[in-house]
Amino acid sequence: MKTIKLAIARYNPEQDDKPHLENFHVPYDNQTSLLDALAHIKDVLAPDLAYRSSCRMAICGSCGMMVDGIPRLACKTFLRDYAGAAKVTLEALGNFPIERDLVVDLTHFLECIEALKPYLIGNERKPEDGPNRQTPEQIAKYHQFTHCINCGLCYAACPQFGLNPAFTGPGAISLAYRYNLDSRDNGKNERMQTMNGPEGVWNCTFVGLCSEVCPKHVDPAAAIQQCKVESALDFARSVINCQKEKEVR
Amino acid sequence: MTNTTNNRVDEPVYWVLFGAGGMWSAIFAPAAILIVCFLIPLGVIDGADLFTGLTRFAGSFLGRIFILLMIVLPLWCGMHRIHHCLHDMKARWPGLKGLCYGLAAALSLVALFLVCTF
Numbered sequence: 001m002k003t004i005k006l007a008i009a010r011y012n013p014e015q016d017d018k019p020h021l022e023n024f025h026v027p028y029d030n031q032t033s034l035l036d037a038l039a040h041i042k043d044v045l046a047p048d049l050a051y052r053s054s055c056r057m058a059i060c061g062s063c064g065m066m067v068d069g070i071p072r073l074a075c076k077t078f079l080r081d082y083a084g085a086a087k088v089t090l091e092a093l094g095n096f097p098i099e100r101d102l103v104v105d106l107t108h109f110l111e112c113i114e115a116l117k118p119y120l121i122g123n124e125r126k127p128e129d130g131p132n133r134q135t136p137e138q139i140a141k142y143h144q145f146t147h148c149i150n151c152g153l154c155y156a157a158c159p160q161f162g163l164n165p166a167f168t169g170p171g172a173i174s175l176a177y178r179y180n181l182d183s184r185d186n187g188k189n190e191r192m193q194t195m196n197g198p199e200g201v202w203n204c205t206f207v208g209l210c211s212e213v214c215p216k217h218v219d220p221a222a223a224i225q226q227c228k229v230e231s232a233l234d235f236a237r238s239v240i241n242c243q244k245e246k247e248v249r
Numbered sequence: 250m251t252n253t254t255n256n257r258v259d260e261p262v263y264w265v266l267f268g269a270g271g272m273w274s275a276i277f278a279p280a281a282i283l284i285v286c287f288l289i290p291l292g293v294i295d296g297a298d299l300f301t302g303l304t305r306f307a308g309s310f311l312g313r314i315f316i317l318l319m320i321v322l323p324l325w326c327g328m329h330r331i332h333h334c335l336h337d338m339k340a341r342w343p344g345l346k347g348l349c350y351g352l353a354a355a356l357s358l359v360a361l362f363l364v365c366t367f
Contacts, residue, residue, distance in 0.1 A: 027316070
């Protein structure tokens with residue numbers, strides 16, 4: 001079996017001021033994923049290595065990390081693609097506070113998801129009304145955004161999130177936009193309040209790296225640009241409404 | 250904690266002007282520059298009649314609006330880009346936004362005055 005050198009950023013908050021790289025040589029073949037390599041290191045070489053994982057099939061979104069500076073899912077990254085490289089550097093997901101080794105604190109991301117209410121709002125239908133049917137065209141509008149697995153790679157890729165850690169971010173906005181586009185939903189006005197605000201869509205400068213790194217081929221950059229159009233129209237409507245209120249007075 | 254109150258920002262105004270400026274710079278500005286700055290002076294297009302026509306157009310109401318947009322929209326687009334580039338380079342000077350958009354607004358007023366009076 002061939003071997004490859006992995007340089008892994010280790011960080012123990014009780015001992016270290018900042019992360020430092022530690023080298024490991026791991027065996028691999030054509031089927032060895034990065035997650036398999038991490039499991040080998042934890043089983044054989046460094047039992048105290050901390051990383052997150054669960055499904056091993058790019059569904060749970062737990063194993064996001066920086067691989068040579070690019071945000072990737074460890075389970076969807078194969079060492080065969082790095083054959084010939086002097087080493088592969090693994091670091092915790094960028095732009096998030098590190099808890100330990102490759103584990104980051106995703107609290108901000110989860111709070112943003114909560115704030116943007118990505119669920120059906122204002123649908124008064126009851127079970128006795130039967131299924132709430134949609135046409136294929138209505139589903140096609142939002143379908144790609146349903147693929148988000150909340151892995152946070154888009155946040156690690158986003159330079160604007162790096163500059164402003166309060167930014168609501170690509171993942172949460174894509175999820176909110178998915179429900180804004182859903183014909184069964186009536187909660188757009190509630191979500192737009194966060195989108196229009198100082199931490200909302202206007203932080204984005206359309207770098208587009210979020211869409212490039214997404215392991216599920218969601219296009220968060222497109223969602224944010226379309227939310228900007230929506231937010232601009234919302235702004236215009238608010239100006240017109242103010243005018244109308246003045247006329248009424 | 251994420252701010253969920255309705256605290257609207259004024260960015261849509263600048264973004265719409267930036268978008269309009271970008272479109273103008275990509276579509277109308279190159280054509281106008283090509284015709285007026287290259288094709289007529291280099292004699293590629295027979296200039297005499299065209300130049301007279303363009304001069305008449307520039308003096309008309311629609312021509313003045315065209316010239317105004319030709320100056321103002323790319324100006325807002327450019328200042329918006331400069332503002333955001335400086336933000337990306339971590340320039341967090343107080344008043345930077347006011348300086349960029351204030352300059353665009355002031356130059357737009359100058360352009361409006363010149364277009365109305367020439």
